[in-house]
Amino acid sequence: MLIIGIAGGTGSGKTTVVKAIQERLKEDVVVIPQDSYYKDQSSLPLEERKKLNFDHPNAIDFELLTRQLEELKEGKAIQQPIYSYLTCTRSKNETLTVKPASVIIVEGILIFTCEKLRDQIDIKVYVDADDDDRLIRVIRRDTMERGRDVKDVLDRYENTLKPMHLQFIQPSKRYADIIVPQGGHNRVAISILVATIEKALKKKE
Numbered sequence: 001m002l003i004i005g006i007a008g009g010t011g012s013g014k015t016t017v018v019k020a021i022q023e024r025l026k027e028d029v030v031v032i033p034q035d036s037y038y039k040d041q042s043s044l045p046l047e048e049r050k051k052l053n054f055d056h057p058n059a060i061d062f063e064l065l066t067r068q069l070e071e072l073k074e075g076k077a078i079q080q081p082i083y084s085y086l087t088c089t090r091s092k093n094e095t096l097t098v099k100p101a102s103v104i105i106v107e108g109i110l111i112f113t114c115e116k117l118r119d120q121i122d123i124k125v126y127v128d129a130d131d132d133d134r135l136i137r138v139i140r141r142d143t144m145e146r147g148r149d150v151k152d153v154l155d156r157y158e159n160t161l162k163p164m165h166l167q168f169i170q171p172s173k174r175y176a177d178i179i180v181p182q183g184g185h186n187r188v189a190i191s192i193l194v195a196t197i198e199k200a201l202k203k204k205e
Contacts, residue, residue, distance in 0.1 A: 034108020
């Protein structure tokens with residue numbers, strides 16, 4: 001089993017890179033999204049939940065994430081949490097069964113901020129992108145998929161996303177083994193990344 005971590009700022013193109021890896025690898029690939037491991041905040045009123053800082057490492061249940069990743073490495077299936085961005089809560093009655101695979105991809109903006117998680121990852125990848133490009137993607141995603149208006153998205157970007165990116169996410173780039181510039185549009189970098197993964201898999205055989 002090979003564990004790959006894919007980090008980068010919000011809207012950098014991480015999902016595009018993940019999909020490219022899935023399409024090109026012949027191995028079984030399982031994706032573990034960091035977003036599934038946001039701490040449950042159902043005890044708070046909805047309006048307070050929406051104001052929470054989801055771009056701070058403290059928002060992530062890294063204890064559960066690292067434990068479940070270890071279980072996958074041991075050949076055990078896990079019950080991955082299901083988190084809703086619309087209600088900002090974790091489902092209490094539903095989970096997603098995830099079985100071990102040849103390649104496990106852990107994807108999320110904050111995954112390199114946790115030392116224990118970094119130590120579990122075999123290949124650490126940071127997807128880099130221009131700030132303006134990231135903002136455009138965030139506006140599109142949050143208005144179309146998460147029901148937010150443009151003003152709220154811009155306020156959140158200015159007050160939370162940008163400061164947290166500068167404080168936590170961008171500095172975590174130093175832990176990366178591979179940096180993919182220009183987000184998910186860099187086909188050459190993605191090809192090199194896939195070749196690196198395939199080589200690492202052969203070594204583990």
